[in-house]
Amino acid sequence: MTLLASILRRALVSGSAAAVAAAARAPAEGSTPYAPINAVTHSLWPRRAFSETGPSARFTLTGLAIHQAAAVFWGLLFEALLARRRNTNGARPGAAAIAAAAGTTAAVAYVVDYHAVPKRLTPGFEAHLSGRSMFLIYAALAAGFAAAALRRKE
Numbered sequence: 001m002t003l004l005a006s007i008l009r010r011a012l013v014s015g016s017a018a019a020v021a022a023a024a025r026a027p028a029e030g031s032t033p034y035a036p037i038n039a040v041t042h043s044l045w046p047r048r049a050f051s052e053t054g055p056s057a058r059f060t061l062t063g064l065a066i067h068q069a070a071a072v073f074w075g076l077l078f079e080a081l082l083a084r085r086r087n088t089n090g091a092r093p094g095a096a097a098i099a100a101a102a103g104t105t106a107a108v109a110y111v112v113d114y115h116a117v118p119k120r121l122t123p124g125f126e127a128h129l130s131g132r133s134m135f136l137i138y139a140a141l142a143a144g145f146a147a148a149a150l151r152r153k154e
Helices: 003-018 021-028 035-044 057-089 093-114 131-151
Strands: none
Touching: 003 057, 021 035, 021 131, 035 057, 057 093, 057 131, 093 131
């Protein structure tokens, strides 16, 4: 298997492990688990996405697909950082290196998601979640990446 194929396969696992954080946090904010996921679709339906709080094929399934794609994208960065670490010294990265790569990935994801892209391309979670929850979401993203990597046997 090529290095790129290996990184992509791993990113699917680690990205998937991190994709549910926003929905899990929403009930603590007085919203539904669907609202932040639906808000992700604001780039497609800017007038309705933020006000949709229930499950729907149009908003929820599309939001999940977009969110999953983004999580896998960030998973690619994470896995590439780990592959680079492995190629540098030839050994499997340890827990500290995995945690550093996961934290770096989550920090880069936040900066890009909320400070580098146009407002219409942001995740939209902030419409239903507080700053504290936003921090917890990106911490969960890092934890999901790290957990997936630490669990691997290779």
